[in-house]
Amino acid sequence: MSGTLEGRVAVVTGSGQGIGRDIALCLAAEGASVITNNRKPGSSLNAFEKTDIPFTEAELTELTKVSGDAKTTADLITARGGSAVPFFGDVGDFGNAGRIVETAIESFGRVDIIVNNASSNWVGNIMDMDEELWDISVVSKLKGAFNLMHHALPHMKEQGYGRILNSSSDAFQGLTGYAAYGAANAGLVALTRATAGDLAGTGITVNAYTPLAKTRAWYNAAAAYRLQGVPAEAIEAGAPEAMKRTAEGMVPFLAYLSSEHAAGISGHLFKLAADGEIGLWNTPEVIRSIRTEDEIWSMGDLQERIPGELLKDIAIAEHAIRAEQG
Template structure:
Protein backbone atom coordinates (compact mmCIF):
# COMPACT_ATOMS: atom_id res chain seq x y z
CA UNK A 1 0.00 0.00 0.00
CA UNK A 2 1.49 3.35 1.08
CA UNK A 3 3.19 5.09 3.96
CA UNK A 4 0.25 7.47 4.45
CA UNK A 5 -0.07 6.55 8.14
CA UNK A 6 3.48 5.38 8.77
CA UNK A 7 4.39 5.72 12.44
CA UNK A 8 0.82 6.47 13.50
CA UNK A 9 -1.00 4.43 16.15
CA UNK A 10 -4.73 3.84 15.72
CA UNK A 11 -7.39 2.39 17.98
CA UNK A 12 -10.40 1.05 16.08
CA UNK A 13 -13.25 0.05 18.38
CA UNK A 14 -15.65 -2.66 17.32
CA UNK A 15 -13.10 -3.89 14.79
CA UNK A 16 -13.68 -7.62 15.10
CA UNK A 17 -15.99 -7.64 12.10
CA UNK A 18 -17.87 -5.50 9.62
CA UNK A 19 -16.87 -1.94 8.82
CA UNK A 20 -14.58 -1.66 11.85
CA UNK A 21 -12.57 -4.66 10.71
CA UNK A 22 -12.09 -3.20 7.25
CA UNK A 23 -11.06 0.17 8.73
CA UNK A 24 -8.43 -1.53 10.90
CA UNK A 25 -7.07 -3.59 8.00
CA UNK A 26 -6.97 -0.57 5.70
CA UNK A 27 -5.15 1.67 8.17
CA UNK A 28 -2.65 -1.10 8.89
CA UNK A 29 -1.94 -1.48 5.16
CA UNK A 30 -1.21 2.24 5.03
CA UNK A 31 1.39 1.90 7.80
CA UNK A 32 -0.51 2.43 11.07
CA UNK A 33 -0.03 0.27 14.14
CA UNK A 34 -3.44 -0.91 15.32
CA UNK A 35 -5.21 -1.74 18.56
CA UNK A 36 -8.19 -3.86 17.56
CA UNK A 37 -11.17 -4.16 19.87
CA UNK A 38 -14.45 -5.77 20.70
CA UNK A 39 -16.16 -6.62 23.96
CA UNK A 40 -15.14 -10.27 24.35
CA UNK A 41 -13.62 -13.17 22.40
CA UNK A 42 -15.86 -14.71 19.80
CA UNK A 43 -18.82 -13.21 18.01
CA UNK A 44 -22.55 -13.72 17.69
CA UNK A 45 -24.66 -14.10 14.59
CA UNK A 46 -27.23 -11.78 16.16
CA UNK A 47 -26.62 -8.10 15.44
CA UNK A 48 -29.41 -6.89 17.73
CA UNK A 49 -29.08 -7.22 21.49
CA UNK A 50 -31.64 -9.37 23.33
CA UNK A 51 -32.95 -10.59 19.97
CA UNK A 52 -32.89 -14.09 18.54
CA UNK A 53 -33.48 -14.66 14.84
CA UNK A 54 -34.05 -18.05 13.24
CA UNK A 55 -31.65 -18.03 10.31
CA UNK A 56 -31.75 -20.33 7.32
CA UNK A 57 -28.62 -22.37 6.61
CA UNK A 58 -27.76 -20.00 3.77
CA UNK A 59 -28.18 -16.92 5.97
CA UNK A 60 -26.14 -18.49 8.75
CA UNK A 61 -23.29 -19.33 6.36
CA UNK A 62 -23.26 -15.78 4.98
CA UNK A 63 -23.16 -14.18 8.44
CA UNK A 64 -20.47 -16.57 9.67
CA UNK A 65 -18.31 -15.46 6.75
CA UNK A 66 -18.14 -11.89 8.11
CA UNK A 67 -17.92 -12.54 11.85
CA UNK A 68 -14.76 -12.35 13.94
CA UNK A 69 -13.25 -10.61 16.95
CA UNK A 70 -10.34 -8.40 17.97
CA UNK A 71 -7.94 -11.36 17.89
CA UNK A 72 -8.88 -12.54 14.39
CA UNK A 73 -8.52 -9.01 13.00
CA UNK A 74 -5.17 -8.52 14.72
CA UNK A 75 -4.01 -11.88 13.41
CA UNK A 76 -4.90 -10.86 9.85
CA UNK A 77 -2.94 -7.62 10.20
CA UNK A 78 0.07 -9.58 11.43
CA UNK A 79 -0.22 -12.00 8.52
CA UNK A 80 -0.27 -9.00 6.17
CA UNK A 81 3.03 -7.80 7.66
CA UNK A 82 1.60 -5.10 9.92
CA UNK A 83 1.62 -4.54 13.67
CA UNK A 84 -1.44 -4.98 15.88
CA UNK A 85 -2.56 -6.02 19.34
CA UNK A 86 -6.09 -7.00 20.37
CA UNK A 87 -7.93 -5.47 23.30
CA UNK A 88 -11.09 -7.07 24.65
CA UNK A 89 -13.34 -4.74 26.63
CA UNK A 90 -16.50 -2.65 26.54
CA UNK A 91 -15.84 0.94 25.44
CA UNK A 92 -18.99 1.98 27.28
CA UNK A 93 -17.13 1.45 30.57
CA UNK A 94 -15.06 4.54 31.42
CA UNK A 95 -12.17 2.73 33.12
CA UNK A 96 -11.99 0.08 30.39
CA UNK A 97 -11.67 2.80 27.75
CA UNK A 98 -8.74 4.22 29.70
CA UNK A 99 -7.04 0.83 29.71
CA UNK A 100 -7.48 0.67 25.94
CA UNK A 101 -5.55 3.90 25.57
CA UNK A 102 -2.88 2.53 27.93
CA UNK A 103 -2.62 -0.57 25.74
CA UNK A 104 -1.80 1.57 22.71
CA UNK A 105 0.82 3.58 24.60
CA UNK A 106 2.38 0.54 26.30
CA UNK A 107 2.71 -1.37 23.03
CA UNK A 108 3.39 1.36 20.50
CA UNK A 109 4.42 4.44 22.49
CA UNK A 110 1.60 6.83 21.56
CA UNK A 111 -1.94 7.15 20.27
CA UNK A 112 -2.70 9.22 17.17
CA UNK A 113 -6.01 8.02 15.78
CA UNK A 114 -9.27 7.01 17.43
CA UNK A 115 -11.97 5.42 15.29
CA UNK A 116 -15.12 5.20 17.41
CA UNK A 117 -16.87 2.48 15.46
CA UNK A 118 -18.27 0.26 18.24
CA UNK A 119 -22.03 0.07 18.54
CA UNK A 120 -24.70 -2.09 20.11
CA UNK A 121 -28.31 -1.89 19.08
CA UNK A 122 -31.81 -3.09 19.75
CA UNK A 123 -34.65 -2.97 17.25
CA UNK A 124 -38.25 -2.39 18.28
CA UNK A 125 -40.90 0.18 19.09
CA UNK A 126 -40.22 2.78 21.74
CA UNK A 127 -43.39 1.46 23.37
CA UNK A 128 -41.47 -1.72 24.21
CA UNK A 129 -38.21 -0.04 25.21
CA UNK A 130 -37.05 -0.04 28.81
CA UNK A 131 -34.03 1.50 30.52
CA UNK A 132 -31.77 -1.45 29.77
CA UNK A 133 -32.62 -1.42 26.08
CA UNK A 134 -32.05 2.34 25.91
CA UNK A 135 -28.66 1.98 27.58
CA UNK A 136 -27.62 -0.78 25.16
CA UNK A 137 -27.59 1.68 22.27
CA UNK A 138 -26.70 4.95 23.94
CA UNK A 139 -23.90 3.73 26.21
CA UNK A 140 -21.90 1.81 23.61
CA UNK A 141 -22.23 4.38 20.84
CA UNK A 142 -22.33 7.80 22.50
CA UNK A 143 -20.74 7.31 25.91
CA UNK A 144 -18.19 4.96 24.37
CA UNK A 145 -17.07 7.67 21.95
CA UNK A 146 -16.74 10.19 24.77
CA UNK A 147 -14.81 7.70 26.92
CA UNK A 148 -12.13 7.08 24.29
CA UNK A 149 -11.89 10.77 23.43
CA UNK A 150 -11.54 11.77 27.07
CA UNK A 151 -8.68 9.37 27.74
CA UNK A 152 -6.87 10.02 24.43
CA UNK A 153 -7.10 13.81 24.20
CA UNK A 154 -4.44 14.73 26.80
CA UNK A 155 -1.78 12.77 24.93
CA UNK A 156 -2.98 14.00 21.54
CA UNK A 157 -2.81 17.60 22.76
CA UNK A 158 0.69 17.12 24.19
CA UNK A 159 2.00 15.66 20.92
CA UNK A 160 0.15 18.26 18.83
CA UNK A 161 -1.54 15.69 16.64
CA UNK A 162 -4.75 13.69 16.80
CA UNK A 163 -7.45 12.35 14.52
CA UNK A 164 -10.82 11.34 15.92
CA UNK A 165 -13.30 9.68 13.56
CA UNK A 166 -16.75 8.99 14.97
CA UNK A 167 -19.09 6.58 13.23
CA UNK A 168 -22.68 7.81 13.10
CA UNK A 169 -25.57 6.67 10.89
CA UNK A 170 -28.25 8.26 8.78
CA UNK A 171 -30.48 7.10 11.62
CA UNK A 172 -29.50 10.41 13.24
CA UNK A 173 -32.46 11.77 11.25
CA UNK A 174 -34.80 9.48 13.23
CA UNK A 175 -35.44 5.88 12.13
CA UNK A 176 -38.62 3.96 12.92
CA UNK A 177 -37.99 1.06 15.31
CA UNK A 178 -34.58 2.42 16.31
CA UNK A 179 -35.32 5.30 18.67
CA UNK A 180 -32.35 4.82 21.00
CA UNK A 181 -29.96 4.10 18.14
CA UNK A 182 -31.20 7.19 16.32
CA UNK A 183 -30.73 9.33 19.43
CA UNK A 184 -27.22 7.97 20.01
CA UNK A 185 -26.20 8.70 16.43
CA UNK A 186 -27.64 12.21 16.57
CA UNK A 187 -25.56 12.68 19.71
CA UNK A 188 -22.45 11.53 17.85
CA UNK A 189 -23.00 14.22 15.23
CA UNK A 190 -23.38 16.96 17.84
CA UNK A 191 -20.48 15.66 19.94
CA UNK A 192 -18.19 15.63 16.92
CA UNK A 193 -19.08 19.14 15.81
CA UNK A 194 -18.76 20.59 19.32
CA UNK A 195 -15.46 18.81 20.03
CA UNK A 196 -14.04 20.00 16.71
CA UNK A 197 -14.69 23.59 17.75
CA UNK A 198 -13.19 23.04 21.21
CA UNK A 199 -10.03 21.57 19.69
CA UNK A 200 -9.33 24.02 16.88
CA UNK A 201 -5.69 25.08 16.89
CA UNK A 202 -4.48 22.03 18.80
CA UNK A 203 -3.59 19.82 15.83
CA UNK A 204 -6.50 17.53 16.67
CA UNK A 205 -9.36 17.08 14.21
CA UNK A 206 -12.75 15.51 14.85
CA UNK A 207 -15.05 14.29 12.09
CA UNK A 208 -18.05 12.01 11.88
CA UNK A 209 -19.35 9.81 9.09
CA UNK A 210 -22.46 7.80 8.20
CA UNK A 211 -21.46 4.51 6.53
CA UNK A 212 -23.71 2.31 4.40
CA UNK A 213 -22.60 -1.20 3.41
CA UNK A 214 -23.44 -4.88 3.61
CA UNK A 215 -22.73 -5.96 7.18
CA UNK A 216 -24.01 -8.40 9.78
CA UNK A 217 -26.69 -5.87 10.76
CA UNK A 218 -28.07 -5.75 7.23
CA UNK A 219 -28.07 -9.55 7.01
CA UNK A 220 -30.01 -9.67 10.29
CA UNK A 221 -32.47 -7.09 8.95
CA UNK A 222 -32.97 -9.08 5.74
CA UNK A 223 -33.67 -12.23 7.77
CA UNK A 224 -36.18 -10.28 9.85
CA UNK A 225 -37.98 -9.11 6.71
CA UNK A 226 -38.08 -12.71 5.48
CA UNK A 227 -39.67 -13.85 8.74
CA UNK A 228 -42.32 -11.15 8.25
CA UNK A 229 -43.24 -12.64 4.89
CA UNK A 230 -41.30 -10.32 2.58
CA UNK A 231 -39.93 -12.19 -0.43
CA UNK A 232 -36.20 -12.32 -1.12
CA UNK A 233 -36.86 -10.58 -4.44
CA UNK A 234 -38.63 -7.70 -2.70
CA UNK A 235 -35.87 -7.42 -0.09
CA UNK A 236 -33.21 -7.27 -2.80
CA UNK A 237 -35.17 -4.75 -4.86
CA UNK A 238 -35.77 -2.49 -1.86
CA UNK A 239 -32.18 -2.46 -0.61
CA UNK A 240 -29.88 0.37 -1.70
CA UNK A 241 -27.01 -0.75 -3.92
CA UNK A 242 -24.57 0.06 -1.12
CA UNK A 243 -26.21 -2.57 1.12
CA UNK A 244 -25.28 -5.24 -1.41
CA UNK A 245 -21.54 -4.55 -1.24
CA UNK A 246 -19.05 -5.11 1.56
CA UNK A 247 -17.29 -2.01 2.96
CA UNK A 248 -13.63 -2.46 2.05
CA UNK A 249 -13.84 -0.16 -0.98
CA UNK A 250 -15.07 2.87 0.99
CA UNK A 251 -12.80 2.83 4.06
CA UNK A 252 -9.68 4.35 2.41
CA UNK A 253 -11.42 7.71 2.86
CA UNK A 254 -11.16 7.24 6.63
CA UNK A 255 -7.44 6.52 6.30
CA UNK A 256 -7.14 9.77 4.36
CA UNK A 257 -9.02 11.71 7.07
CA UNK A 258 -6.64 10.23 9.65
CA UNK A 259 -3.54 11.41 7.79
CA UNK A 260 -1.40 14.54 7.97
CA UNK A 261 -2.91 15.62 4.66
CA UNK A 262 -6.36 16.14 6.24
CA UNK A 263 -5.25 18.64 8.89
CA UNK A 264 -7.70 21.30 7.66
CA UNK A 265 -10.75 19.02 7.72
CA UNK A 266 -12.62 19.08 11.03
CA UNK A 267 -16.18 19.33 12.29
CA UNK A 268 -17.64 17.68 9.20
CA UNK A 269 -20.21 14.92 8.79
CA UNK A 270 -19.53 12.72 5.77
CA UNK A 271 -21.66 10.10 4.04
CA UNK A 272 -19.83 6.96 2.87
CA UNK A 273 -21.41 4.21 0.81
CA UNK A 274 -19.97 0.91 -0.36
CA UNK A 275 -21.02 1.62 -3.95
CA UNK A 276 -18.61 4.54 -4.18
CA UNK A 277 -20.29 7.70 -2.86
CA UNK A 278 -18.57 10.20 -0.59
CA UNK A 279 -20.83 13.05 0.44
CA UNK A 280 -20.93 15.91 2.92
CA UNK A 281 -24.07 16.36 4.99
CA UNK A 282 -25.46 19.87 5.37
CA UNK A 283 -26.16 21.44 8.72
CA UNK A 284 -29.83 21.87 9.75
CA UNK A 285 -31.38 25.23 9.00
CA UNK A 286 -34.70 26.92 9.70
CA UNK A 287 -36.69 26.63 6.47
CA UNK A 288 -39.72 28.74 7.47
CA UNK A 289 -40.71 30.96 10.37
CA UNK A 290 -43.46 33.24 11.61
CA UNK A 291 -43.18 36.23 13.93
CA UNK A 292 -45.57 37.26 16.66
CA UNK A 293 -46.78 40.84 16.91
CA UNK A 294 -44.94 42.46 19.83
CA UNK A 295 -43.31 39.06 20.55
CA UNK A 296 -46.45 37.65 22.19
CA UNK A 297 -48.39 34.61 20.95
CA UNK A 298 -51.97 33.74 21.78
CA UNK A 299 -53.59 30.35 21.22
CA UNK A 300 -56.10 31.86 18.79
CA UNK A 301 -53.28 33.34 16.70
CA UNK A 302 -51.37 30.07 16.74
CA UNK A 303 -54.44 28.14 15.59
CA UNK A 304 -54.61 30.36 12.56
CA UNK A 305 -50.99 30.92 11.66
CA UNK A 306 -49.32 27.56 12.40
CA UNK A 307 -51.26 25.50 9.83
CA UNK A 308 -51.94 28.46 7.56
CA UNK A 309 -48.42 29.90 7.39
CA UNK A 310 -45.74 27.99 9.31
CA UNK A 311 -46.66 24.54 7.98
CA UNK A 312 -48.37 25.59 4.78
CA UNK A 313 -47.29 23.53 1.77
CA UNK A 314 -45.03 21.38 3.96
CA UNK A 315 -45.45 17.62 3.98
CA UNK A 316 -46.36 16.97 7.62
CA UNK A 317 -45.55 13.31 7.12
CA UNK A 318 -41.91 14.28 6.90
CA UNK A 319 -41.89 14.84 10.62
CA UNK A 320 -41.37 11.09 10.80
CA UNK A 321 -38.34 10.43 8.63
CA UNK A 322 -37.60 6.87 7.63
CA UNK A 323 -34.23 6.03 6.14
CA UNK A 324 -32.72 2.82 4.99
Protein backbone atom coordinates in the same frame (compact mmCIF):
# COMPACT_ATOMS: atom_id res chain seq x y z
CA MET B 1 -0.94 0.99 -0.39
CA SER B 2 0.95 4.27 -0.03
CA GLY B 3 2.16 4.06 3.57
CA THR B 4 0.39 7.32 4.38
CA LEU B 5 0.04 6.37 8.05
CA GLU B 6 3.52 4.98 8.62
CA GLY B 7 4.50 5.44 12.27
CA ARG B 8 0.98 6.26 13.42
CA VAL B 9 -0.94 4.30 16.05
CA ALA B 10 -4.69 3.74 15.78
CA VAL B 11 -7.39 2.41 18.09
CA VAL B 12 -10.42 1.05 16.24
CA THR B 13 -13.28 0.06 18.51
CA GLY B 14 -15.71 -2.62 17.41
CA SER B 15 -13.20 -3.90 14.87
CA GLY B 16 -13.76 -7.62 15.24
CA GLN B 17 -16.00 -7.78 12.20
CA GLY B 18 -17.92 -5.72 9.66
CA ILE B 19 -16.97 -2.16 8.79
CA GLY B 20 -14.75 -1.87 11.87
CA ARG B 21 -12.61 -4.77 10.73
CA ASP B 22 -12.25 -3.28 7.25
CA ILE B 23 -11.21 0.05 8.80
CA ALA B 24 -8.57 -1.63 10.96
CA LEU B 25 -7.21 -3.59 8.00
CA CYS B 26 -7.06 -0.47 5.84
CA LEU B 27 -5.28 1.66 8.45
CA ALA B 28 -2.77 -1.15 8.99
CA ALA B 29 -2.20 -1.48 5.25
CA GLU B 30 -1.36 2.23 5.19
CA GLY B 31 1.31 1.66 7.83
CA ALA B 32 -0.46 2.29 11.14
CA SER B 33 -0.07 0.02 14.13
CA VAL B 34 -3.56 -0.89 15.34
CA ILE B 35 -5.28 -1.78 18.59
CA THR B 36 -8.26 -3.89 17.58
CA ASN B 37 -11.23 -4.22 19.89
CA ASN B 38 -14.53 -5.81 20.69
CA ARG B 39 -16.29 -6.64 23.93
CA LYS B 40 -15.23 -10.29 24.37
CA PRO B 41 -13.69 -13.22 22.50
CA GLY B 42 -15.92 -14.70 19.84
CA SER B 43 -18.75 -12.97 18.04
CA SER B 44 -22.52 -12.95 17.96
CA LEU B 45 -24.38 -13.52 14.72
CA ASN B 46 -27.19 -11.28 15.96
CA ALA B 47 -26.72 -7.66 14.90
CA PHE B 48 -29.61 -6.47 17.05
CA GLU B 49 -29.36 -6.93 20.80
CA LYS B 50 -32.06 -8.86 22.69
CA THR B 51 -33.33 -10.49 19.50
CA ASP B 52 -33.37 -14.14 18.49
CA ILE B 53 -33.75 -14.70 14.75
CA PRO B 54 -33.98 -18.32 13.52
CA PHE B 55 -31.48 -18.18 10.66
CA THR B 56 -31.55 -20.63 7.79
CA GLU B 57 -28.46 -22.74 7.02
CA ALA B 58 -27.66 -20.48 4.07
CA GLU B 59 -27.93 -17.38 6.24
CA LEU B 60 -25.73 -18.94 8.91
CA THR B 61 -23.11 -19.73 6.28
CA GLU B 62 -23.00 -16.11 5.11
CA LEU B 63 -22.95 -14.74 8.67
CA THR B 64 -20.06 -17.02 9.59
CA LYS B 65 -18.03 -15.55 6.73
CA VAL B 66 -18.27 -12.04 8.22
CA SER B 67 -17.90 -12.98 11.89
CA GLY B 68 -14.79 -12.49 14.00
CA ASP B 69 -13.34 -10.69 17.01
CA ALA B 70 -10.46 -8.44 18.00
CA LYS B 71 -7.96 -11.29 17.92
CA THR B 72 -8.93 -12.63 14.49
CA THR B 73 -8.62 -9.11 13.07
CA ALA B 74 -5.26 -8.55 14.77
CA ASP B 75 -4.04 -11.94 13.53
CA LEU B 76 -5.03 -11.04 9.97
CA ILE B 77 -3.17 -7.73 10.19
CA THR B 78 -0.08 -9.51 11.51
CA ALA B 79 -0.30 -12.17 8.80
CA ARG B 80 -0.27 -9.38 6.21
CA GLY B 81 2.91 -7.91 7.66
CA GLY B 82 1.39 -5.26 9.91
CA SER B 83 1.37 -4.65 13.66
CA ALA B 84 -1.70 -5.11 15.82
CA VAL B 85 -2.67 -5.91 19.39
CA PRO B 86 -6.17 -7.06 20.36
CA PHE B 87 -8.04 -5.60 23.33
CA PHE B 88 -11.21 -7.16 24.69
CA GLY B 89 -13.49 -4.88 26.66
CA ASP B 90 -16.62 -2.75 26.37
CA VAL B 91 -15.52 0.84 25.71
CA GLY B 92 -18.86 2.02 27.09
CA ASP B 93 -17.13 1.40 30.44
CA PHE B 94 -14.97 4.40 31.35
CA GLY B 95 -12.21 2.27 32.88
CA ASN B 96 -12.01 -0.05 29.87
CA ALA B 97 -11.70 2.95 27.57
CA GLY B 98 -8.75 4.16 29.61
CA ARG B 99 -7.14 0.74 29.48
CA ILE B 100 -7.40 0.48 25.70
CA VAL B 101 -5.57 3.81 25.36
CA GLU B 102 -2.97 2.60 27.87
CA THR B 103 -2.55 -0.54 25.76
CA ALA B 104 -1.78 1.61 22.71
CA ILE B 105 0.82 3.62 24.65
CA GLU B 106 2.41 0.54 26.21
CA SER B 107 2.45 -1.41 22.94
CA PHE B 108 3.45 1.28 20.45
CA GLY B 109 4.45 4.38 22.44
CA ARG B 110 1.69 6.75 21.32
CA VAL B 111 -1.90 7.09 20.12
CA ASP B 112 -2.65 9.14 17.00
CA ILE B 113 -5.98 7.92 15.67
CA ILE B 114 -9.21 6.99 17.42
CA VAL B 115 -12.00 5.43 15.36
CA ASN B 116 -15.14 5.24 17.48
CA ASN B 117 -16.86 2.47 15.55
CA ALA B 118 -18.28 0.35 18.38
CA SER B 119 -22.06 0.22 18.40
CA SER B 120 -24.94 -1.79 19.79
CA ASN B 121 -28.52 -1.53 18.64
CA TRP B 122 -32.00 -2.62 19.59
CA VAL B 123 -34.82 -2.17 17.11
CA GLY B 124 -38.39 -1.68 18.26
CA ASN B 125 -41.16 0.66 19.29
CA ILE B 126 -40.33 3.27 21.93
CA MET B 127 -43.26 1.99 24.01
CA ASP B 128 -41.52 -1.38 24.32
CA MET B 129 -38.22 0.15 25.37
CA ASP B 130 -36.94 0.07 28.94
CA GLU B 131 -33.83 1.49 30.56
CA GLU B 132 -31.67 -1.49 29.62
CA LEU B 133 -32.67 -1.31 25.96
CA TRP B 134 -32.04 2.44 25.91
CA ASP B 135 -28.58 1.95 27.38
CA ILE B 136 -27.76 -0.78 24.84
CA SER B 137 -27.92 1.76 22.04
CA VAL B 138 -26.73 4.92 23.78
CA VAL B 139 -23.89 3.83 26.06
CA SER B 140 -21.71 1.92 23.61
CA LYS B 141 -21.88 4.52 20.87
CA LEU B 142 -22.24 7.92 22.54
CA LYS B 143 -20.65 7.38 25.94
CA GLY B 144 -18.07 5.05 24.40
CA ALA B 145 -16.97 7.79 22.01
CA PHE B 146 -16.64 10.29 24.86
CA ASN B 147 -14.73 7.77 26.97
CA LEU B 148 -12.11 7.13 24.29
CA MET B 149 -11.77 10.81 23.47
CA HIS B 150 -11.34 11.73 27.14
CA HIS B 151 -8.50 9.27 27.65
CA ALA B 152 -6.75 9.83 24.31
CA LEU B 153 -6.89 13.62 24.04
CA PRO B 154 -4.16 14.43 26.62
CA HIS B 155 -1.70 12.28 24.62
CA MET B 156 -2.79 13.77 21.31
CA LYS B 157 -2.51 17.32 22.63
CA GLU B 158 1.01 16.68 23.91
CA GLN B 159 1.98 15.29 20.48
CA GLY B 160 0.26 18.12 18.62
CA TYR B 161 -1.40 15.53 16.40
CA GLY B 162 -4.60 13.55 16.59
CA ARG B 163 -7.39 12.26 14.41
CA ILE B 164 -10.76 11.28 15.86
CA LEU B 165 -13.34 9.62 13.61
CA ASN B 166 -16.84 8.96 14.93
CA SER B 167 -19.12 6.47 13.20
CA SER B 168 -22.65 7.85 13.14
CA SER B 169 -25.64 6.72 11.06
CA ASP B 170 -28.37 8.27 8.95
CA ALA B 171 -30.61 7.20 11.85
CA PHE B 172 -29.56 10.54 13.40
CA GLN B 173 -32.42 12.04 11.40
CA GLY B 174 -34.95 10.07 13.45
CA LEU B 175 -36.02 6.72 11.97
CA THR B 176 -39.11 4.87 13.18
CA GLY B 177 -38.10 1.93 15.37
CA TYR B 178 -34.65 3.34 16.09
CA ALA B 179 -35.40 5.90 18.80
CA ALA B 180 -32.46 5.22 21.10
CA TYR B 181 -30.05 4.39 18.29
CA GLY B 182 -31.06 7.54 16.44
CA ALA B 183 -30.65 9.63 19.59
CA ALA B 184 -27.16 8.21 20.14
CA ASN B 185 -26.13 8.98 16.57
CA ALA B 186 -27.58 12.49 16.66
CA GLY B 187 -25.71 13.07 19.90
CA LEU B 188 -22.52 11.84 18.27
CA VAL B 189 -22.90 14.38 15.45
CA ALA B 190 -23.29 17.18 18.00
CA LEU B 191 -20.37 15.84 20.04
CA THR B 192 -18.20 15.80 16.93
CA ARG B 193 -18.97 19.36 15.92
CA ALA B 194 -18.61 20.75 19.43
CA THR B 195 -15.35 18.92 20.09
CA ALA B 196 -13.88 20.03 16.78
CA GLY B 197 -14.44 23.62 17.90
CA ASP B 198 -12.95 22.97 21.32
CA LEU B 199 -9.81 21.50 19.74
CA ALA B 200 -9.26 24.09 17.01
CA GLY B 201 -5.59 24.98 16.72
CA THR B 202 -4.30 21.93 18.61
CA GLY B 203 -3.44 19.77 15.61
CA ILE B 204 -6.33 17.43 16.47
CA THR B 205 -9.25 17.00 14.08
CA VAL B 206 -12.64 15.45 14.79
CA ASN B 207 -15.01 14.23 12.08
CA ALA B 208 -18.01 11.93 11.85
CA TYR B 209 -19.37 9.78 9.06
CA THR B 210 -22.47 7.75 8.25
CA PRO B 211 -21.37 4.42 6.72
CA LEU B 212 -23.51 2.18 4.54
CA ALA B 213 -22.33 -1.25 3.43
CA LYS B 214 -23.20 -4.93 3.52
CA THR B 215 -22.55 -6.14 7.06
CA ARG B 216 -23.92 -8.53 9.65
CA ALA B 217 -26.87 -6.14 10.07
CA TRP B 218 -27.82 -6.65 6.41
CA TYR B 219 -28.13 -10.41 6.88
CA ASN B 220 -30.11 -9.92 10.09
CA ALA B 221 -32.49 -7.47 8.45
CA ALA B 222 -32.96 -9.74 5.44
CA ALA B 223 -33.77 -12.66 7.74
CA ALA B 224 -36.27 -10.53 9.65
CA TYR B 225 -38.00 -9.55 6.40
CA ARG B 226 -38.05 -13.21 5.35
CA LEU B 227 -39.86 -14.09 8.56
CA GLN B 228 -42.43 -11.42 7.70
CA GLY B 229 -43.09 -13.15 4.39
CA VAL B 230 -41.21 -10.73 2.13
CA PRO B 231 -39.79 -12.57 -0.93
CA ALA B 232 -36.00 -12.69 -1.23
CA GLU B 233 -36.06 -10.92 -4.61
CA ALA B 234 -38.10 -8.08 -3.11
CA ILE B 235 -35.60 -7.71 -0.25
CA GLU B 236 -32.71 -7.54 -2.72
CA ALA B 237 -34.51 -5.07 -5.00
CA GLY B 238 -35.47 -2.78 -2.13
CA ALA B 239 -32.00 -2.55 -0.59
CA PRO B 240 -29.77 0.46 -1.36
CA GLU B 241 -26.97 -0.41 -3.76
CA ALA B 242 -24.37 0.30 -1.07
CA MET B 243 -25.83 -2.42 1.16
CA LYS B 244 -25.08 -4.99 -1.52
CA ARG B 245 -21.33 -4.37 -1.29
CA THR B 246 -18.87 -4.86 1.56
CA ALA B 247 -16.96 -1.96 3.06
CA GLU B 248 -13.35 -2.44 1.98
CA GLY B 249 -13.70 -0.17 -1.05
CA MET B 250 -14.94 2.84 0.94
CA VAL B 251 -12.74 2.82 4.05
CA PRO B 252 -9.64 4.38 2.40
CA PHE B 253 -11.46 7.70 2.88
CA LEU B 254 -11.12 7.21 6.64
CA ALA B 255 -7.40 6.54 6.22
CA TYR B 256 -7.20 9.82 4.32
CA LEU B 257 -9.00 11.68 7.14
CA SER B 258 -6.50 10.09 9.55
CA SER B 259 -3.50 11.42 7.67
CA GLU B 260 -1.54 14.67 7.64
CA HIS B 261 -3.20 15.50 4.31
CA ALA B 262 -6.50 16.13 6.14
CA ALA B 263 -5.13 18.58 8.71
CA GLY B 264 -7.62 21.30 7.77
CA ILE B 265 -10.71 19.07 7.79
CA SER B 266 -12.58 19.06 11.10
CA GLY B 267 -16.12 19.26 12.43
CA HIS B 268 -17.77 17.69 9.40
CA LEU B 269 -20.27 14.87 8.91
CA PHE B 270 -19.65 12.77 5.83
CA LYS B 271 -21.75 10.16 4.06
CA LEU B 272 -19.71 7.10 3.20
CA ALA B 273 -21.24 4.41 1.00
CA ALA B 274 -19.86 1.16 -0.39
CA ASP B 275 -21.19 1.93 -3.88
CA GLY B 276 -18.45 4.56 -4.25
CA GLU B 277 -20.22 7.68 -2.96
CA ILE B 278 -18.65 10.12 -0.51
CA GLY B 279 -20.99 12.91 0.55
CA LEU B 280 -21.06 15.88 2.89
CA TRP B 281 -24.09 16.34 5.14
CA ASN B 282 -25.29 19.88 5.71
CA THR B 283 -25.91 21.52 9.06
CA PRO B 284 -29.63 21.85 9.92
CA GLU B 285 -30.99 25.34 9.42
CA VAL B 286 -34.28 27.15 9.93
CA ILE B 287 -36.17 26.93 6.64
CA ARG B 288 -39.27 28.93 7.54
CA SER B 289 -40.43 31.14 10.40
CA ILE B 290 -43.35 33.30 11.48
CA ARG B 291 -43.40 36.25 13.85
CA THR B 292 -46.08 37.86 15.99
CA GLU B 293 -46.60 41.59 16.11
CA ASP B 294 -47.87 41.32 19.69
CA GLU B 295 -45.86 40.65 22.84
CA ILE B 296 -47.54 37.33 23.44
CA TRP B 297 -48.79 34.80 20.92
CA SER B 298 -52.55 34.29 21.12
CA MET B 299 -53.98 30.80 20.86
CA GLY B 300 -56.14 31.95 17.95
CA ASP B 301 -53.13 33.14 15.97
CA LEU B 302 -51.27 29.90 16.69
CA GLN B 303 -54.20 27.75 15.60
CA GLU B 304 -54.41 29.68 12.34
CA ARG B 305 -50.81 30.43 11.46
CA ILE B 306 -49.03 27.21 12.47
CA PRO B 307 -50.86 24.98 9.95
CA GLY B 308 -51.54 27.83 7.51
CA GLU B 309 -48.02 29.27 7.34
CA LEU B 310 -45.27 27.60 9.36
CA LEU B 311 -46.16 23.97 8.51
CA LYS B 312 -47.99 24.61 5.25
CA ASP B 313 -47.48 21.71 2.81
CA ILE B 314 -45.04 20.06 5.20
CA ALA B 315 -45.88 18.44 8.51
CA ILE B 316 -49.66 18.70 8.63
CA ALA B 317 -50.12 16.37 5.67
CA GLU B 318 -47.54 13.92 7.05
CA HIS B 319 -49.15 13.89 10.50
CA ALA B 320 -52.61 13.49 9.00
CA ILE B 321 -51.47 10.45 7.05
CA ARG B 322 -49.89 8.90 10.16
CA ALA B 323 -53.04 9.59 12.17
CA GLU B 324 -55.16 7.87 9.53
CA GLN B 325 -52.83 4.86 9.62
CA GLY B 326 -53.36 4.39 13.30
